[in-house]
Amino acid sequence: MAFKKALVQVGLEREQVVLVSGIGCHGAMVNNVNVNGFHGIHGRTLPLATGIKLANPDLMVVCFAGDADCYDEGWEHFVHANRRNVDIKLIVHDNMVLGLTTGQTTSTSPIGFKTKSTPFGSIVPSLNPIAHALASNGSFVARGFAGDMMHLTGLIVEAIRHRGFAYIDVFQPCVTFNYLNTYDWFKERVYKLEDENHDVTDKDKALQNAFEWGDRIPIGIFYRKERPVYRDGLPHLKGKPLTGQKLEETDVTALMEDLK
Amino acid sequence: MRENKLSLIVGGEAGAGITRSGFLFAKACVRGGLYAFGVNDYQSRIRGGHNFYIVRIEDQEIYSQTDSIDLLLALNKETILIHKDELVPGGGIIYDGEEVTLDKAELGREDVKLFPVPLRRFVKELKAELIVTNTIALGAAVALLDYDFGSLEEVIRDTFKGDVADVNVKAATMGYDYAKQNYKGKLEFRLKKLSTAGKRKLLLTGNEAVGLGAIQTGCKFYAAYPMTPTTPLLHFMAANERKYGMIVMQTEGEIAAINMVVGASFTGVRAMTATSGGGFCLMSEGLGMAGMTENPIVIMLGQRSGPSTGLPTYSAQGDLRFLIHAAQGEFPRVVITPGDAEDCFYKTIEAFNLAEKYQIQAIILTDKNVLESHTTVDPLDTKRVGIDRGLLLTGEEYRSAEEYLRYRFTDNGVSPRVVPGTKGAIVRANSDEHNEDGYTTEKAELTSKMADKRFKKLDALIKDLENYETTKLYGPEEADVTILGWGSTKGPIREAMKLLNDEGLKINYLQIIYLNPFPAAVVKRVMKAAKKTVVVENNRTSQLSSLIREHTLMGVDHKVLKYDGRPFNPIDLSQKIRSVL
Numbered sequence: 001m002a003f004k005k006a007l008v009q010v011g012l013e014r015e016q017v018v019l020v021s022g023i024g025c026h027g028a029m030v031n032n033v034n035v036n037g038f039h040g041i042h043g044r045t046l047p048l049a050t051g052i053k054l055a056n057p058d059l060m061v062v063c064f065a066g067d068a069d070c071y072d073e074g075w076e077h078f079v080h081a082n083r084r085n086v087d088i089k090l091i092v093h094d095n096m097v098l099g100l101t102t103g104q105t106t107s108t109s110p111i112g113f114k115t116k117s118t119p120f121g122s123i124v125p126s127l128n129p130i131a132h133a134l135a136s137n138g139s140f141v142a143r144g145f146a147g148d149m150m151h152l153t154g155l156i157v158e159a160i161r162h163r164g165f166a167y168i169d170v171f172q173p174c175v176t177f178n179y180l181n182t183y184d185w186f187k188e189r190v191y192k193l194e195d196e197n198h199d200v201t202d203k204d205k206a207l208q209n210a211f212e213w214g215d216r217i218p219i220g221i222f223y224r225k226e227r228p229v230y231r232d233g234l235p236h237l238k239g240k241p242l243t244g245q246k247l248e249e250t251d252v253t254a255l256m257e258d259l260k
Numbered sequence: 261m262r263e264n265k266l267s268l269i270v271g272g273e274a275g276a277g278i279t280r281s282g283f284l285f286a287k288a289c290v291r292g293g294l295y296a297f298g299v300n301d302y303q304s305r306i307r308g309g310h311n312f313y314i315v316r317i318e319d320q321e322i323y324s325q326t327d328s329i330d331l332l333l334a335l336n337k338e339t340i341l342i343h344k345d346e347l348v349p350g351g352g353i354i355y356d357g358e359e360v361t362l363d364k365a366e367l368g369r370e371d372v373k374l375f376p377v378p379l380r381r382f383v384k385e386l387k388a389e390l391i392v393t394n395t396i397a398l399g400a401a402v403a404l405l406d407y408d409f410g411s412l413e414e415v416i417r418d419t420f421k422g423d424v425a426d427v428n429v430k431a432a433t434m435g436y437d438y439a440k441q442n443y444k445g446k447l448e449f450r451l452k453k454l455s456t457a458g459k460r461k462l463l464l465t466g467n468e469a470v471g472l473g474a475i476q477t478g479c480k481f482y483a484a485y486p487m488t489p490t491t492p493l494l495h496f497m498a499a500n501e502r503k504y505g506m507i508v509m510q511t512e513g514e515i516a517a518i519n520m521v522v523g524a525s526f527t528g529v530r531a532m533t534a535t536s537g538g539g540f541c542l543m544s545e546g547l548g549m550a551g552m553t554e555n556p557i558v559i560m561l562g563q564r565s566g567p568s569t570g571l572p573t574y575s576a577q578g579d580l581r582f583l584i585h586a587a588q589g590e591f592p593r594v595v596i597t598p599g600d601a602e603d604c605f606y607k608t609i610e611a612f613n614l615a616e617k618y619q620i621q622a623i624i625l626t627d628k629n630v631l632e633s634h635t636t637v638d639p640l641d642t643k644r645v646g647i648d649r650g651l652l653l654t655g656e657e658y659r660s661a662e663e664y665l666r667y668r669f670t671d672n673g674v675s676p677r678v679v680p681g682t683k684g685a686i687v688r689a690n691s692d693e694h695n696e697d698g699y700t701t702e703k704a705e706l707t708s709k710m711a712d713k714r715f716k717k718l719d720a721l722i723k724d725l726e727n728y729e730t731t732k733l734y735g736p737e738e739a740d741v742t743i744l745g746w747g748s749t750k751g752p753i754r755e756a757m758k759l760l761n762d763e764g765l766k767i768n769y770l771q772i773i774y775l776n777p778f779p780a781a782v783v784k785r786v787m788k789a790a791k792k793t794v795v796v797e798n799n800r801t802s803q804l805s806s807l808i809r810e811h812t813l814m815g816v817d818h819k820v821l822k823y824d825g826r827p828f829n830p831i832d833l834s835q836k837i838r839s840v841l
Contacts, residue, residue: 056528
């Protein structure tokens with residue numbers, strides 16, 4: 001819902017948008033939003049989206065992934081996507097549990113979390129994706145809450161308007177399998193960074209906020225600072241899509257001269 | 261005195277510039293109108309160990325290295341001890357006589373000639389880096405062979421720049437002058453520049469040929485993770501990224517590479533990746549996704565010795581079965597196996613065309629022997645294979661009156677492709693089973709109908725392949741022995757055929773170029789006509805034999821298998837083939 005509203009608000013044509021989703025409950029997104037879509041495989045939304053965006057920068061490419069999809073199976077891509085700064089958007093439906101496989105722990109589940117795969121409680125602490133995104137040189141790092149649709153829509157609009165890789169972790173409680181991190185649990189704890197005059201260009205402060213967890217949990221934009229996107233390093237393409245080139249005009253005869 | 265027929269080895273530690281100097285020598289000969297074949301044998305390390313590069317030179321086409329050595333350029337003592345017994349009687353060794361002491365018992369060969377050159381002392385006199393040692397030895401070799409020094413100088417100046425070129429030319433001159441003064445006329449072998457000298461032929465590796473083919477046919481997106489023996493292709497593509505309007509990316513791994521390639525393909529771009537067996541294992545899931553979503557991609561797989569890490573810098577043909585079946589579920593794919601650098605160029609172009617025409621995945625199956633060996637070829641014909649993008653509709657061609665369905669059912673299973681961003685069309689790719697519009701389905705009837713749709717493309721492809729050179733027969737229609745093989749064994753097999761023909765035997769050889777779909781009709785016809793069949797392969801289980809049996813219900817008579825990481829040597833191979841008679 002928030003995504004659809006954000007698209008309307010930014011004024012994007014549906015043909016311009018490509019929605020990329022992985023495997024998990026979020027994966028059905030491609031079936032629910034009438035824009036271009038690619039329903040890929042578990043953990044691989046980011047490289048898939050990267051290929052699409054690099055090939056055709058005229059498209060607005062938005063990835064939807066789950067916490068297991070992005071932070072477990074596809075973790076390597078998360079770190080590199082932040083670092084690489086390809087102009088794609090990543091929205092992670094973070095419910096801190098594997099829902100589609102009927103409830104197992106994920107890397108954002110809290111220590112002690114009891115699931116079918118951890119019947120005695122998870123024995124490892126959770127991973128901190130916000131801090132990792134910051135440490136990986138992410139240029140837009142934010143967190144939203146599905147219980148505050150207006151605020152989330154605003155974040156998505158900002159992410160779409162950001163030139164570069166924009167990442168939003170979204171608390172999206174699983175009403176079926178997560179008995180701990182419920183809507184009410186979050187409602188009691190979340191506060192908005194912008195309400196406390198947070199400076200989004202202050203990375204040190206953003207890192208401090210990233211480690212804030214417990215009675216008070218921040219949502220909003222932790223950090224935002226535009227820097228050159230990946231394609232800026234490819235001056236020969238001048239921002240043009242790879243698609244428009246006349247393939248018949250290529251000739252490697254000159255290249256062969258160097259091999260003689 | 262033997263002229264224009266030579267086998268030479270440059271050997272030494274990793275990091276001593278072995279491959280480069282072997283390559284320079286080969287290229288200097290090609291500039292002189294001769295034919296060169298070069299193969300590097302190196303260990304998986306950056307310094308130390310023993311590396312060598314074999315160059316074979318003749319005045320006619322050659323397809324592989326040979327079994328013996330005429331001249332050894334030994335940059336260390338170990339090289340002499342390892343290779344001395346491969347030397348022919350009358351063969352020579354160039355080495356540093358002031359650094360290496362060599363007693364007769366150690367050498368054990370009285371019939372070879374020693375040509376000590378003070379390599380290390382010359383390097384000091386030049387105040388140069390130690391790596392120019394090999395260039396001094398090259399200069400000495402050119403003098404001993406009475407070859408044209410100008411060709412070597414020209415090649416050095418083309419390869420190096422500025423001061424480095426000057427130092428190397430000086431180094432080569434020192435070696436050349438020293439050998440001329442001290443050993444004039446001492447070696448029985450000569451190389452002579454031909455009237456066809458000049459910049460006419462290419463000294464080409466399979467990696468370069470695949471790269472040339474990919475660029476020629478409009479590959480605009482290349483993503484890969486370095487892995488021997490395909491890393492040089494990444495380097496080649498990267499070097500040409502800006503000149504040819506491409507994006508060439510080194511990714512965080514093979515999984516990222518194949519997913520990026522599929523993403524680029526989704527937008528209508530010709531996209532490719534390359535890897536070896538280990539990387540291909542990681543790509544398997546992405547390959548299956550490309551199959552299910554019907555995104556055309558090209559993967560080059562360069563085989564090396566396995567299983568697992570195996571011999572990382574040596575060759576094998578052990579991945580054929582794996583990649584014909586890789587990834588869960590069933591979907592059509594095409595597997596093409598070029599036998600040499602020239603094949604690599606044309607078959608890469610065909611791979612891109614077939615991938616797009618049938619919206620399938622084309623795999624170019626090669627190995628270290630094809631990818632890293634240098635062969636002498638005529639300039640490639642850039643017009644021979646055109647570009648066929650199949651049903652890829654651009655904005656103007658797309659009629660928005662009709663609702664666009666990415667997976668529309670058609671007679672041959674191929675649905676028109678429209679790129680995302682086209683006005684009026686929503687393009688939906690789905691790795692889940694899907695309906696014509698790309699929406700997820702779990703319906704029984706639709707599931708089998710979609711599988712049928714994908715396999716209708718295979719039927720169409722099989723029919724289309726009748727117009728392609730899926731196999732190639734060398735030698736007469738009727739023969740005493742019929743050899744069957746695929747990939748890089750082509751070179752040694754053709755060399756072995758020459759030797760067996762010289763003995764008066766009638767041999768023919770069927771090179772199977774397309775292994776999936778399997779060209780069953782042709783293979784069956786050749787098998788039926790054959791008196792005796794021999795399969796030649798670089799693997800332990802003779803995977804081609806099993807494919808032949810699967811598709812023709814016929815067994816082969818004999819198998820000649822080699823799985824030690826090294827290529828077949830022609831004499832050895834010819835003896836094994838003769839022994840089946």
